[in-house]
Amino acid sequence: METKKIRDFQSGDLIQSFFLVKAAEYKTTSTNKSYLDLTLVDPTGEINAKLWDYSTETEPKYTINMLVRIRGSISEWQNRLQLKIDKIRTATQEDALDIGDFVPVAPYSPEVMYGEIEKYIGMIENADIAKIVSTLVAAHKEKLLLYPAAKQNHHAVRSGLLYHITTMLKMGEKVSEVYVSLNRDLLFAGIILHDIAKIAEMNASELGIVSEYTVEGELLGHIIQGIKMIDQTAVEVGADPEASLLLQHMVLSHHYEPEFGSPKRPMIPEAEILHYLDIMDARMYDMGRALEKVEDGHFSDKVWLLNNRKLYKSSVKSSREYKEPDTLF
Amino acid sequence: METKKIRDFQSGDLIQSFFLVKAAEYKTTSTNKSYLDLTLVDPTGEINAKLWDYSTETEPKYTINMLVRIRGSISEWQNRLQLKIDKIRTATQEDALDIGDFVPVAPYSPEVMYGEIEKYIGMIENADIAKIVSTLVAAHKEKLLLYPAAKQNHHAVRSGLLYHITTMLKMGEKVSEVYVSLNRDLLFAGIILHDIAKIAEMNASELGIVSEYTVEGELLGHIIQGIKMIDQTAVEVGADPEASLLLQHMVLSHHYEPEFGSPKRPMIPEAEILHYLDIMDARMYDMGRALEKVEDGHFSDKVWLLNNRKLYKSSVKSSREYKEPDTLF
Amino acid sequence: METKKIRDFQSGDLIQSFFLVKAAEYKTTSTNKSYLDLTLVDPTGEINAKLWDYSTETEPKYTINMLVRIRGSISEWQNRLQLKIDKIRTATQEDALDIGDFVPVAPYSPEVMYGEIEKYIGMIENADIAKIVSTLVAAHKEKLLLYPAAKQNHHAVRSGLLYHITTMLKMGEKVSEVYVSLNRDLLFAGIILHDIAKIAEMNASELGIVSEYTVEGELLGHIIQGIKMIDQTAVEVGADPEASLLLQHMVLSHHYEPEFGSPKRPMIPEAEILHYLDIMDARMYDMGRALEKVEDGHFSDKVWLLNNRKLYKSSVKSSREYKEPDTLF
């Protein structure tokens, strides 16, 4: 009986371990047999699991974000591993588990990343801009520490929003060293605020898993919500109206194309750059994930998030020593 | 009688000076009066000039890239200055002029920028890639020193292609410090080669002014031409076929959208980044020019190159000390 | 010497009368002759006028919104009448003119139309919605009385915005009699507020002529501005947040397509209807104007505002007695 992590499972393994339920569906076969279909995660990966002859009437209901203890066996079918459940129970207080140990998270601690953001706010020299940004960030600190950047797209992990922002800030600093006429205050502030209203657009659990969009998120969207947040905050802190307006414009235009949600295209260079930093970071994240399991000299499957492209993992290597991304901070 | 530069002309000035002819047209009014319509440049700007009652039959022809000496007066009409020509003659050897002193140029010397490119080639660690790039750059050094990056779009100045490449290399280096898994060899090589075939797509004078596209440029375009150049060079220097193939793919995909000339979208992260560095540099260049003469708190006219957007010159200033772009190198 | 109105001018007439300057340009011919090119209006129409050998240096400047007295003659060229100016002067206080008598206006008095809006506000039964709407309308009464609905498109006349709103309210009432499950409170409120921020998007003179967009209008647009106005007002009057949110959603979605400025499509039936009432009223206005001078059985020229369509004026008549539009109120 093993307590391996998901990443290490092999066909034939007998497993006894805790998992977090990421999705649960009660299904029936075409011959009317009912079963429970689970997606289980631990921090190393995810696996599909099935419990046969399950009945919702006689047995407990398993739902998203629950911790469960499972005994079962791993088999392979069509190149994919599957967990056949023999026994399942919900975790209890006696198990003394920290649910946070089971969810996919950003590679840095939220506190470190939040500190990074504060560092960049400290670099903003225009007092009005600094006030708007620091007020908003502080007011939403709790959610910022946990929220992913999306429900399903890029950076959809716990603290993914912070991870997205901090990487973009790093890039923003670099870009401003090359294009020296850029107003760094606007650029840093725009980066920090561009997706701030995602915390108002989506409902996320404390695990950083989004269950649904809010009513206001559906009816207005995070771009409009963000503009209103900036507008109100600027009035409250008595900031220069033009500073507020420019930040609102940056949020409004950062998706660039009307069909992606931006009714106005960038009209200042900082808004233009904000857009490209945003899209580059999303692409690097999605490409990194898509290529994770591809072997050198081979193609990934088509990736829906990347315009349905296949990606290629080159076997042409540089001898440059690979720096771990966590050397970033 | 003044020898002011164009940038300093004022209505009422009497002018006697040398200019470079950037465009010359022989026109007739609706009442059948013929005149010569010139666009004149010096390194500080350009101005429209008119010579009335000009006849192509009795007087010399004035054409593009000619140096001329002109005496005339400046008047203003509808907010624009105009030069009314009283006397005009072509410059002669006795005038001892260097035509290069009259054209708009990149802000750095071609030699310095060429040296920058060599520096980055020196940083490429993969020998196959380095060989391909250095061979191609050396083979086309003469044209590279002079060519603009375009006939009319961004970086359409003498040595504009070098300027575009070197700025992108600077950015490429920065980006690879944030996204550390990028293969810098491919990225630097892709940046250097992405527009290399512009020298085969366009005919430019030694002044870096493009007169027309070549026949092959029209029928194939610089993307296809660049792929063939890389392919042939790689075979000649005996480089690894995959290295060659990836560079070709980067050139092929760098316009990103089929309707902009890329039949394939980027399939490796380095190609993705190449595209965004290319477009960001073009945008920063075009936005910089569009905002040059706009006052704080005002909008530019609609800029055709920027999807017909107006740009806004913010009056929200950072106190960050402005670094001159020439601190770049 | 005649004092005819523009609508009645004929070739050969000698004219002496007052006009409002709608546009003024100082032009030069290709042979360097300067002249003044004016667009003159009175409430019956507009005409092009030319003053030859005009010099900005020795003569007064004529600009938009000025009242002028002109003596001249009417000639016809290529089917269009033109006024050749012999004498021109600006109107003085002694002329005792009311500039308002010279601009194209909506067919009803602003006060009557404003009263109509108040009547419909009175029909709103939901107190929260009524409060939001009445507060906003009252706060902006002064501008509402004068503003056109656009700079150049449909309803670009003084009080055109009121005219647009009141006609739509009439239609909204009718529609709610057929589709009885529509929430009339939302529909009336949405109609009244959908373009309310046009008064913040454009700068209009007291004549209802728009000179330019405001900075915020350019950077955000009236849809976003309107949402913020509703949001703030709702907070101030302590209205139900969902009522406020739905009105914001109606404003956000009323252009329907992202490329026309609506990042969200209507998600409630009242927003759907709002869109169609808006577009129908614009189309009826533009079609009416385009067909004004077309004879029965003939086509108009292509109308740019109507997707470059030609319109046809049918000669198939109903015997239904024609009701003047002013029976509307």
Place this chain on the structure above:
Amino acid sequence: METKKIRDFQSGDLIQSFFLVKAAEYKTTSTNKSYLDLTLVDPTGEINAKLWDYSTETEPKYTINMLVRIRGSISEWQNRLQLKIDKIRTATQEDALDIGDFVPVAPYSPEVMYGEIEKYIGMIENADIAKIVSTLVAAHKEKLLLYPAAKQNHHAVRSGLLYHITTMLKMGEKVSEVYVSLNRDLLFAGIILHDIAKIAEMNASELGIVSEYTVEGELLGHIIQGIKMIDQTAVEVGADPEASLLLQHMVLSHHYEPEFGSPKRPMIPEAEILHYLDIMDARMYDMGRALEKVEDGHFSDKVWLLNNRKLYKSSVKSSREYKEPDTLF
């Protein structure tokens, strides 16, 4: 044993009742077990039913539009009710059933709605137009009484076409009271005829259920077919050619966009209005159905017919007394 209507079924019910078969498929499970999969309707709703171990060789075939008597039990799986069939037989003459009692129908009787159309024809004052319309309507009365407006889209119920037309006529009358210069004769005639050829485009049973498109419907479509019908009828009744032509143009342009089947856009105001009345009625119908089962303050699923939008059911209510739609006539 219950004889409840479908709308009232609950899990655990034992059912014995008559139903109309709306769809029947003979399926096999992946393990090769054959079963019968039925969609059953009564006027209150529809339900999926399954008969296990069914064999087409030994048992009767069940097909669309058949009346069947079924005994079985209701169970719930994944929030949906399902009928497990124990016994099934086709209804016989002895059962004395009226199949018409089992299909979804428009909310008004066909005769009443047909009478409405006649009333509006009576309001057409232009004799030529009246003749064309009345001749066509009378000639196709039988099918008009039964046909739906579509196979699957809006108004796909028995007499749905009549329902669509009469609601639009009501709206047409209202619109002409606001936009008084509209030619009501053309508008009423256009409304009545715009979809008239749907009866030639589709084959519908006497239950108003469309089984397929006709060959001519596939090769030409109802817009072209409608134009030919008007053209021929106008010739037969000796109507004014221009009246006929305008009605043909209204039919041709009523889908507005080429990609939706209209090669010409509306060129007369009445055709413009016809288009908007058509689309508004479709939208109100589809939105009404989509929101039917949604609770206040919640969203519907994405609705494919409505550009894949979710709809929101507002909880902001007006106190206006709700008028039943049947007060329409």
Place this chain on the structure above:
Amino acid sequence: METKKIRDFQSGDLIQSFFLVKAAEYKTTSTNKSYLDLTLVDPTGEINAKLWDYSTETEPKYTINMLVRIRGSISEWQNRLQLKIDKIRTATQEDALDIGDFVPVAPYSPEVMYGEIEKYIGMIENADIAKIVSTLVAAHKEKLLLYPAAKQNHHAVRSGLLYHITTMLKMGEKVSEVYVSLNRDLLFAGIILHDIAKIAEMNASELGIVSEYTVEGELLGHIIQGIKMIDQTAVEVGADPEASLLLQHMVLSHHYEPEFGSPKRPMIPEAEILHYLDIMDARMYDMGRALEKVEDGHFSDKVWLLNNRKLYKSSVKSSREYKEPDTLF
């Protein structure tokens, strides 16, 4: 004094000759001088001509399709020849001119081409199809002999429609020799009828010059008109309804794309081929004209009719003996 043809004019020539007026405009310069601006044609080409100080009040009006006698001189400006008119008069009966000698015409005589069409009709074996086609062709013989295929596009010359049809028939015969399963009867009939209603869509003079579209042409278009013509004719001659329907479908679908006027795409192979033969013939015609005056190894200007492409005239020649197109018949 010369009587050269237009094709042979050179700068400096003094000209005295007859021309056909293809376009006439009365213009005024910006300094208020009026002149007459003519486009003159003879069968060899066209030239712009100007008559200065022309007054419509004291001199005769010159209009389209008039024959005029002109004396004047040829000058060159900006690479284009221009005719300065010294004397002009309208041709009189005494001049004994045949206007037909002055218009651009198809390269074969209308009678020969009409005979070709009759030959192909004779090859149609299906009696119903043959009857429909021969009836329609005979009924419209007079116009067919003269009409161009378009107002401005391809084959816009006298008898251009016949020329277009006969070339396509030739191609249709060839294609059916390769794709032997094609129904030649449908293909030949579809070719002959696809544009037949152009004679009802446009008003052309007996010179084959189109002055305008008919009202029905504007409101319905030749595709719809053609369908109605086939429908009516088929009924009159008692033809098989499916034969008629398929021909209508071919006409309906021959523009292929909705945005080019075809609401249905081809559903039979013969309709598919019809489309490609139509477009190939148009392209060969337009490309031929665009390349007419281009020298080997050079590009044409951008051709609006060809998606704004430039065309290249290759200098790579085959030694194949050039066959004159008139060997076609």
Place this chain on the structure above:
Amino acid sequence: METKKIRDFQSGDLIQSFFLVKAAEYKTTSTNKSYLDLTLVDPTGEINAKLWDYSTETEPKYTINMLVRIRGSISEWQNRLQLKIDKIRTATQEDALDIGDFVPVAPYSPEVMYGEIEKYIGMIENADIAKIVSTLVAAHKEKLLLYPAAKQNHHAVRSGLLYHITTMLKMGEKVSEVYVSLNRDLLFAGIILHDIAKIAEMNASELGIVSEYTVEGELLGHIIQGIKMIDQTAVEVGADPEASLLLQHMVLSHHYEPEFGSPKRPMIPEAEILHYLDIMDARMYDMGRALEKVEDGHFSDKVWLLNNRKLYKSSVKSSREYKEPDTLF
């Protein structure tokens, strides 16, 4: 026990025969039963087959391109025949089978078609063009004899590429008889070379079945690959650069639209024609296949390859004697 061909199978047949495996998948039912799902072909058609209770662990693996002997029974379910496998084994050398007898092939022998191509090369009069083409064709003869024209689209059969080329050559010859100014050398060469790099874009087995795209095929595509092949070959054989360039341009532009892979549109008439011959041949092939099993007077299902159109099989027949396609050569 029968040895019928697939085309002749009927429900109830007991079958014992050899087949080629075109696709093999190991599947599991929702109740965890594993089975083998095969697509079997012989030259007359294909059929789905299932082997129940199959285990990859105890039984041999069956894969694409394997020959197998099967005993089983035919049943019908939902209008489709299915083969239930009782016994299966791989064919052995003793079975003495020629795998080539089992694959779908072009209707002519590869040698005959290759000979056709050589015949047309012989008709090319320009020596440079002839050299380029003959060199390339000879160099790739082996693959040309076998390759299909696509993985799944038109001409996806063994030797399909040759079949596609030879039919187009036939058409090219015909077209050049009508449009006599076309350069036949370019046209024939362009036809032969337009898809030549498909042999480098795809990996095909000796059966002409494509398993996948090559790395270079994915990263560059056959259009770019073809251009490079022509470029290199032209240099090797010392051909005229313009001849080489024009052939490259024809390959580059033959997909016509950027979104289909052609960054440049045709700029010479021969390239324009090449495109249309290519698309017509693809359409005739796909339409022929789609209509194969449709009865007269009925529609096919929607065909994805043909813009999701249904096709109609007309019952209007010509009495023209049907010529078998094999009379082509």
